[in-house]
Amino acid sequence: MNDRHEDSDGQAASAPAQEQAPRRRAWNDEARDSLHILPLSALPLETPGLQHARLIKNVRLQTVIEMFNDAQAGSGQVAPRQVAVYFESYQEQVERDLVKIEKIAQAASFDVYTSRIELRRLNINVNDHEALTLSAKKKAELTQYMRVFTRPLIECVYGSEEVNINSVDDLIRMFATPNRDEALRNLRMMADRLDVALQEIPQFLEEYGDIFLSLAYFRKCLDEIVPEVQKFLTWMSEVRSSQEVKRDSRQCKMLDEINRDLTDISTSITGRFESFDNRTRDFWKDINAQTFRQIRELIAAHHVTIGGVLCGLEVKMNLWKTRFARGGGGPNRRLEFIKSEILPGLSHIKSLEQSARTQGA
Incomplete structure (x- = not known):
């Protein structure tokens, strides 16, 4: 059975991909509007796949990397140093990325305003970065x-x-x-x-x-x-x-x-x-x-x-x-x-x- 169908322009589109887009948007917006979540897409990382993960503060206020979060499977969390086992083919890139991750992990909060301050201290450009702005929905709530x-x-x-x-x-x-x-x-x-x-x-x-x-x-x-x-x-x-x-x-x-x-x-x-x-x-x-x-x-x-x-x-x-x-x-x-x-x-x-x-x- 084929999972693909034609969109209105006659181009093939993946049904699962279409279904995932709203979830991905919600996942990203949750991170942007949260006090305790930082999407790793906000950092210039080299390791493929890490950009889709997030830093989060757990209840003990320790920073962990959340690899996935699913209603059925729950939240997949690892300590930053343990993330290398997921990317064995990218050991050098992971080590370089961890230098940035471990520095930003020390931040007291991951709201967009604190994150901008902390990333500037690491000489990371934060201008016009969507992941470091509140979502349109949150801005509307703040009217x-x-x-x-x-x-x-x-x-x-x-x-x-x-x-x-x-x-x-x-x-x-x-x-x-x-x-x-x-x-x-x-x-x-x-x-x-x-x-x-x-x-x-x-x-x-x-x-x-x-x-x-x-x-x-x-x-x-x-x-x-x-x-x-x-x-x-x-x-x-x-x-x-x-x-x-x-x-x-x-x-x-x-x-x-x-x-x-x-x-x-x-x-x-x-x-x-x-x-x-x-x-x-x-x-x-x-x-x-x-x-x-x-x-x-x-x-x-x-x-x-x-x-x-x-x-x-x-x-x-x-x-x-x-x-x-x-x-x-x-x-x-x-x-x-x-x-x-x-x-x-x-x-x-x-x-x-x-x-x-x-x-x-």
């Missing part, structure tokens, strides 16, 4: 978050007029060709205050859009993760109140420390975002080149620690939701999960958040 940052910009130029903006691209197009004399005058005034030429405003908007798109992305991640942490703490408190655990002071101490650490981490990173919001409002009260440069550098300086903290919390909460999808679980089963999956790596998340406090916001 409501971006309105927080686009609204003051629109009001600065267009006043209180209702303007429909669905993306940063819409914003750039609108300001590149302002449709009112008053808007043009306001744009000229903004250009003067930013110390740029009027024709450079679209470039400023691209920079503005990218830095605040990153903040919107992390804010959405935070808004999804923190409620899950709160649910987990409630679930864990039920273990703490069981008679069996109450009799063991060491277990009680461990649970109390985990509760305190997760609460402190969540409170601290939420406070950082509130500080960013305040700085953004201050920027629009006194818009100038220096204040924009300061806020851009401030947010960029926090990318790595924000990504690392959210990545760590996300992988742990995701595993908890998978293992205990319906809640429940007896005290011993819960306690074993907390000790084996939540506790390892938690000190790393805590130290990342503590280090961020010294940066200020």
Whole structure:
């Protein structure tokens, strides 16, 4: 039986290949939008086949190479050094590739913003690399978050007029060709205050859009993760109140420390975002080149620690939701999960958040 059929142009096409294309697209988009996945296609690798694999952070926040992920077969993960056994005909290429992989594997997170920073440190070109940009779907999801940052910009130029903006691209197009004399005058005034030429405003908007798109992305991640942490703490408190655990002071101490650490981490990173919001409002009260440069550098300086903290919390909460999808679980089963999956790596998340406090916001 032949697996091929003719497409609309009369050319032969493979049915399995056509079926795989949407899956491959979804696989790639998941990686681009994730905190804990980096497609190896983002690196200039020599080994055929490795470009289709991904680096991921496991629940202990160790970096492994995921060779495949399938609903039936599960996730095929190997430590970077073990990947050579899969490519015995390319030993020299694998060794050279592993130098790059092992360096980027040390990153605290694999979100696109942190990955760009880390890859630039390795002198790897990240410009216009699709694997290092958010997917169109994710950008659309962030539209409501971006309105927080686009609204003051629109009001600065267009006043209180209702303007429909669905993306940063819409914003750039609108300001590149302002449709009112008053808007043009306001744009000229903004250009003067930013110390740029009027024709450079679209470039400023691209920079503005990218830095605040990153903040919107992390804010959405935070808004999804923190409620899950709160649910987990409630679930864990039920273990703490069981008679069996109450009799063991060491277990009680461990649970109390985990509760305190997760609460402190969540409170601290939420406070950082509130500080960013305040700085953004201050920027629009006194818009100038220096204040924009300061806020851009401030947010960029926090990318790595924000990504690392959210990545760590996300992988742990995701595993908890998978293992205990319906809640429940007896005290011993819960306690074993907390000790084996939540506790390892938690000190790393805590130290990342503590280090961020010294940066200020």
